[in-house]
Amino acid sequence: MTARVDPRSWVLTKTPRDWQSNALKSWQYAFQGIASVVTGGGKTTFALMCMQVFRRRYPTGRFVIVVPTLALVDQWYVCLREDLKVLDDSICVFSGEGRPSNFNEVNLMVINTAREFASKASEQHDTMLIVDECHRAASRSNAQALKGNYKATLGISATPEREHDDLFDSVLVPALGPVICRYEYDQALRDGVIVPFDLINVSTGMTAEEQKKYDDATIDISRTFRKVQSGDVSRDYLVRKLQRRARLAATSIQRIPVTIRLAERHRNSRLIIFHENIDSAEKILEILLARRFSATIYHSRIGAELRRDNLRLYRKGLFSALITCRALDEGINVPETDIAIVASSTGSVRQRIQRLGRVLRPAPGKQRARIYTIYVSKPEEERLVKEAGKLTDTGEIRWMHSALRKSG
Incomplete structure (x- = not known):
């Protein structure tokens, strides 16, 4: 009984x-x-x-x-x-x-x-x-x-x-x-709790106009740093200038064609694409759909019902690519995802760890995960070099250059 x-x-x-x-x-x-x-x-x-x-x-x-x-x-x-x-x-x-x-x-x-x-x-x-x-x-x-x-x-x-x-x-x-x-x-x-992973760091350049604005911001930051040291302005004022310069790099238009090129390489994989800017994320979706990708998007400007439907359908495999901003840095569990493209990001170590974790969960038939990170500035490169030094025992780390022609 x-x-x-x-x-x-x-x-x-x-x-x-x-x-x-x-x-x-x-x-x-x-x-x-x-x-x-x-x-x-x-x-x-x-x-x-x-x-x-x-x-x-x-x-x-x-x-x-x-x-x-x-x-x-x-x-x-x-x-x-x-x-x-x-x-x-x-x-x-x-x-x-x-x-x-x-x-x-x-x-x-x-x-x-x-x-x-x-x-x-x-x-x-x-x-x-x-x-x-x-x-x-x-x-x-x-x-x-x-x-x-x-x-x-x-x-x-x-x-x-x-x-x-x-x-x-x-x-x-x-x-x-x-x-x-x-x-x-x-x-x-x-322990086999996460799958082996490769980090591929992809450099590209800013447009001439973007580079000029970035260089001007760097000169301004140097001046402001000296003023902070002399006590003329607050450290918070310097931080705000650093954040504005970081936004210039994060929204560089060159990140979009590099993202599309990488997505094309993995058309038959489950993709998640991160960007810091909603308008840029929408542009990536528009291009992918025009190229007949099965893609959807998730960000804070979308109504709750549609947002949840997009996430649910991606989880079920009805979409193969999901483009998102910070809304999914925490809280998404999609083990079948094996390719991540970080089109742009902040300097936050926490955000980096969370985004890596989106693709490291094991799933049937999943042998390895691959994370591409696109960067355009020296501070971004320095963070990735520092990260590489800590992760040499966990996976292969490669560096690529995407030679897109600069324009004004």
Whole structure:
């Protein structure tokens, strides 16, 4: 006779990896901590394992899961239902699109909404707080989402430490606990958790007009730097000038034909193309469609329903190429994607790690991933050279020059 399974029992459908089992022991010691795990390494599954442990200790407990974007809300919802068998009526979602009148056993919250509701959910209940992409929760406003009376806390991120401030130590660690594990690219590659990958860095030039504006901006930055040193202007003023120069490079028109040329090489692959500028992303889509690519786009100017449909259809394989801006730096899980073209990017190390992670998840028949990065300026090249020095043991790194004729 088959034993009757309680429909409200939670069953993890994935086999834990060694790092997850070891990290769980560390987390159980104090029921708190931050897991620093490479994108694609299994952060969400680890969080589900911690939830199971908490639920066994506090059977009537409650969960608050804080995420930075609606895309991650959707992904978490699917993981809870499919990977842990949480019933639909045990989950509620708090976001700008809706705020339930009552809390549930599992409460998914976009961080903007969590600032107001997370602490209320922990009142009079044994509650566990989970913060996904926890580096996003350290700002003065977002830190409101970390307040509450919690029996357990967990932060997860590929890059929990912050690049330009000390808020990791002063905000995240006091609220969530110390780093309890680190799972990096080299470990994930050895374990088969991510596929081997090649980095191909492709240089091209700016137009004569673009180069002149860039050079003028560089001269202006040098003057401003001297003024900062003498105390005549603030460092923030210099940063704004550096950002304006970076935008000049990021929007160079030459990036578009190089992107199209690379996409043509991989017409039969699953492609994701990143650009910093929405208008440029739209132009890339227009050209690809004219060349009979099965392509779609995802960015913040598109209505929510169409945006989600585009993403869903790409995930199902009905589109072979997806062009996007920053909206999908975090929160997209499409293991079948094997080619990424970074048409333009910021200098953020975190953004770089997130974008690499979009194509490194394994999938049936997927042997290797390839990431092209187009660059036009010296600062971009210097960042890529520095990166290459750190990743020599994880994959092949090649440098290419795309000789497009400069024009005025």
